[in-house]
Amino acid sequence: MQSHFQNLLDKVYEIHDIDKALGVLSWDKETNMPKAGTEARIQQMTTLRRLSHGKFTADEMGELIEKAANETADLPYESDEASLIRYLRRSYAEARQLPPEFVRRVSEVSGKAHPAWVEARENNDFAHFQPHLEEVLQLVKEMAELLGYEDEKYDPLLDQYEHGMKTAEVRATFNAVKEALVPLREAIVERGSQVDDGLVHQPFPVDKQKAFARYIADAVGYDFSRGHLGTVVHPFATSFSRNDARITTRWYPDFLNPSLFGTLHESGHAMYEQGTHPNLARTPLARGTSSGIHESQSRMIENVVGRSLGFWQAHYPKLQSLFPEQLGNHDVNAFYRAINKVQPSYIRVEADELTYNFHIILRFELEQAMLNGELAIADLPTAWNDKMQELLGVVPPTDTEGCLQDVHWTRPGFGYFPTYALGNLYAAQFYETAVSQNPTIAEEMAQGKTDALLTWLRKKIHQYGRKFTPAELVQKATGESLTYEPFIRYVTEKFSEIYEL
Ligand code: MG
Numbered sequence: 001m002q003s004h005f006q007n008l009l010d011k012v013y014e015i016h017d018i019d020k021a022l023g024v025l026s027w028d029k030e031t032n033m034p035k036a037g038t039e040a041r042i043q044q045m046t047t048l049r050r051l052s053h054g055k056f057t058a059d060e061m062g063e064l065i066e067k068a069a070n071e072t073a074d075l076p077y078e079s080d081e082a083s084l085i086r087y088l089r090r091s092y093a094e095a096r097q098l099p100p101e102f103v104r105r106v107s108e109v110s111g112k113a114h115p116a117w118v119e120a121r122e123n124n125d126f127a128h129f130q131p132h133l134e135e136v137l138q139l140v141k142e143m144a145e146l147l148g149y150e151d152e153k154y155d156p157l158l159d160q161y162e163h164g165m166k167t168a169e170v171r172a173t174f175n176a177v178k179e180a181l182v183p184l185r186e187a188i189v190e191r192g193s194q195v196d197d198g199l200v201h202q203p204f205p206v207d208k209q210k211a212f213a214r215y216i217a218d219a220v221g222y223d224f225s226r227g228h229l230g231t232v233v234h235p236f237a238t239s240f241s242r243n244d245a246r247i248t249t250r251w252y253p254d255f256l257n258p259s260l261f262g263t264l265h266e267s268g269h270a271m272y273e274q275g276t277h278p279n280l281a282r283t284p285l286a287r288g289t290s291s292g293i294h295e296s297q298s299r300m301i302e303n304v305v306g307r308s309l310g311f312w313q314a315h316y317p318k319l320q321s322l323f324p325e326q327l328g329n330h331d332v333n334a335f336y337r338a339i340n341k342v343q344p345s346y347i348r349v350e351a352d353e354l355t356y357n358f359h360i361i362l363r364f365e366l367e368q369a370m371l372n373g374e375l376a377i378a379d380l381p382t383a384w385n386d387k388m389q390e391l392l393g394v395v396p397p398t399d400t401e402g403c404l405q406d407v408h409w410t411r412p413g414f415g416y417f418p419t420y421a422l423g424n425l426y427a428a429q430f431y432e433t434a435v436s437q438n439p440t441i442a443e444e445m446a447q448g449k450t451d452a453l454l455t456w457l458r459k460k461i462h463q464y465g466r467k468f469t470p471a472e473l474v475q476k477a478t479g480e481s482l483t484y485e486p487f488i489r490y491v492t493e494k495f496s497e498i499y500e501l
Pocket of ligand 1: 265295
């Protein structure tokens with residue numbers, strides 16, 4: 001007779017296949033589908049989602065998980081079997097905590113909030129979005145109660161994206177980051193605008209940008225034989241298996257950075273999934289372990305690698321040869337400085353490596369204030385601008401460039417934002433450890449190569465997929481828990497040099 005564990009695996013494979021088919025439909029919707037196909041596509045996706053959710057939350061699934069757990073109880077914690085059971089127990093419990101009626105209200109409220117947000121943003125009309133955000137906040141509050149918490153209401157929300165991480169830990173970390181980065185940002189601003197980034201703001205023919213995006217993704221180690229590069233409005237990476245992990249990007253005809261760094265960023269995400277161990281295939285463990293750790297891999301490739309001088313000393317000649325008129329008269333140092341210009345600005349997604357974190361800290365603090373009833377939604381625009389002044393020293397002239405800029409609050413996704421900044425911190429911590437364990441990594445990086453770095457990442461992070469929690473993985477890979485200090489060292493050294501502080 002087949003073991004309970006094998007029966008469980010058969011179920012897991014079936015649900016996984018439905019979820020990945022859903023992923024293909026979603027990828028196609030963003031990249032290729034004619035707009036007219038939207039209604040039918042949403043119906044198709046809703047059906048698959050219902051099938052998957054129904055199978056996963058059935059009583060039978062819970063019984064099967066427990067039977068398989070008993071059967072594999074003697075296997076070591078690190079085994080694939082025990083890891084899968086741990087993951088399934090947790091996500092099964094979570095999925096059952098949100099009743100179908102609540103899930104239905106979430107899609108209803110979000111379905112209306114999204115177009116209202118688009119309109120409000122277009123017309124700089126916060127009042128138009130306000131009642132929708134109030135409804136979303138109500139759902140966030142209910143979700144926190146349904147998921148349950150011991151310490152803070154924000155904990156269960158954060159836990160969905162960064163399992164095991166507590167709000168108090170993030171707060172302490174972000175406060176320390178703030179304390180170190182505000183003076184650095186002020187010192188840079190005081191030096192004046194000595195970095196000229198005009199060279200990346202020129203006409204760059206899109207077909208050549210596309211050729212270079214493929215070249216550069218290949219150069220950092222993204223495997224095109226198991227990948228694909230597509231065009232979208234909002235870039236993302238998605239994987240259907242470790243042998244089919246796709247990236248997307250966007251092309252600005254007069255600005256080089258979005259396609260360049262968007263491609264590198266998404267390559268970092270996709271390389272994580274390409275590097276998961278084959279034994280985890282067709283299970284939910286064949287993915288990055290959390291939003292923050294996933295973001296650490298994209299930020300590592302985009303920033304630590306992709307905005308380093310050594311990398312461009314190796315690859316800038318190729319870029320110059322594609323764009324001789326635009327870049328022929330600018331040397332690699334000028335380019336390096338241009339792509340590392342620090343400029344406090346209003347828009348998160350356009351922020352530089354240093355000031356990006358302030359945008360996240362701002363959102364993290366405002367989400368808690370809204371959740372805890374300390375900030376009425378009507379007062380959000382003012383609170384936003386006050387925090388912009390405090391953290392970035394600039395105030396957006398409109399709400400469109402302020403509290404209306406992100407899509408995230410059209411759904412009850414509080415707790416997601418902090419993972420972006422956590423990704424920056426993890427990336428610096430991983431990189432510092434990697435180099436201390438294998439100095440070849442730094443030598444190769446100075447020549448624009450990432451082979452040794454990628455080997456380290458595969459061995460210490462990628463292969464495990466979701467077997468371990470973020471905290472377990474960081475401890476295993478670096479011998480320490482999360483620390484912000486490597487990031488502070490990294491940015492202080494880098495920008496002190498660029499800005500001659
Ligand atoms: Mg990302």
